[in-house]
Amino acid sequence: MKRSLSWMNACAWMLPVALLGGCGGMVGDEVEPGFEDALAPVGEAASALLAPPPPPASGNIADSTTYLGPLAIGSAVQTSFTTSPQYYAFGLQVPSHAQLKLEVTHLGSSNGLDTSLFLYGPRDASGANGSYGVTPVALDDEDGYGSLSRIKVVSLEQGGDYLAVVSSASGAGKQFRLQADCAGWSCLPSPAPTAPSTAALDFLELDVASSIQAQLDAANGHDGVNSELRTFDFGWPYAGEPSLDQAVKEALKQGYDYRYKYDTGPLTLTYADFFGYMVSFYRGLHPEILAEYGNGTEAVQVRRYYRTYQTGPNGDHWDSLFIILFPQSHKVVVYEQSMYEI
Known part of the structure; x- marks a missing residue:
């Protein structure tokens, strides 16, 4: 009460x-000047639609994707979707206590492309090749340019092998560029750059x-x-x-x-x-x-x-x-x- x-x-x-x-x-x-503005309703953005890879019976999301190889932190990869929907995966070796930024960039991606971006991992020791599980540790639909995807920052205490997945429900014939960068902590170069x-x-x-x-x-x-x-x-x-x-x-x-x-x-x-x-x-x-x-x-x-x-x-x-x-x-x-x- x-x-x-x-x-x-x-x-x-x-x-x-x-x-x-x-x-x-x-x-x-x-009365505080302008307080009437505080009473105005604040709009909410409509929920974006994700295109996640379907969870496989194996419990390892890698089995629902097309693996295109490793992607080093600080580098980028460019490729094209060939069908719709499609799920491309890239391996990331991440040190413990690291922060990453992943982005499907405007530069190098087709106009009008709508993507989703997921990060899974770290891979465990289950099965013959280990498993990334089916639950992403980070995801985004269209926080990037236009309808492109961007994970602004994800903090990863546990190091290991992670899987970045770029998907599109309607991307056949369109290309994209995925950039992986260190956003902080242990993956920074030594010495780290000075902040501008x-x-x-x-x-x-x-x-x-x-x-x-x-x-x-x-x-x-x-x-x-x-x-x-x-x-x-x-x-x-x-x-x-x-x-x-x-x-x-x-x-x-x-x-x-x-x-x-x-x-x-x-x-x-x-x-x-x-x-x-x-x-x-x-x-x-x-x-x-x-x-x-x-x-x-x-x-x-x-x-x-x-x-x-x-x-x-x-x-x-x-x-x-x-x-x-x-x-x-x-x-x-x-x-x-x-x-x-x-």
Whole structure:
């Protein structure tokens, strides 16, 4: 059962430590300019249709594909589909703790080609030749140019023999070019290249860990608060670590920029400082996030944006957006925390 408490009675024990100091003068009373935009519905892209190879009775997806040979990381291969549908496979030798980027590139691929891209593995020792299984570790339909496919980044802790599969349901007579690149960690050359000034992070959204989502859902059952959490993977094929500014720039593009653009003085925090800004109901997430997404030694950095607005005479809202960078684990967690008058 939800607790039914007035805002004034609840204020003292609901507020984050960093915001304590009296409910009356904590925030301004003006309505945030442009807040009406936040009420507009956000469109959702239609789900793309994949063309996966049919799972064979053997349980090894390689048996449903045409194997065309190995593909070295850092190289590309070009070939043509001869029938529809068709499933071409390429072997990839991947070191442990590596990040890859796979793309059916615009350059070298036919106009109007629609592809799907899958990565399976690593191959195990079952049977005479081992098996890649039938469940891909990464897949994409049309994140690339037009209807071409791109796996922006996939993080592979386990090394070994992987299988990249390019398919098309209607590609007969059309050619494609598949490029395999290292996106980070152990597959980088030594020394790794220096990041250019224009280097940007390319996010891939991940499912939130089930234990963290369960805690979040439980805390959201309380009156006067609501929080959401999203997690992202990214590659970094350069020497050193990405900056918090680079992570923030990409994170704000994920649907947050229009809501927090009026905060011109966001705070930069340590991960320990972040705890003090969390509403008490959510503080159990603090160690869980660090354990799930960090490596235990990296210097985790946090950027905090804040806004306040009204939706009526008794409709005060206080929102905080925390962008949390794990620079060595190549993860970004975006945690948005809302408090509202009840």
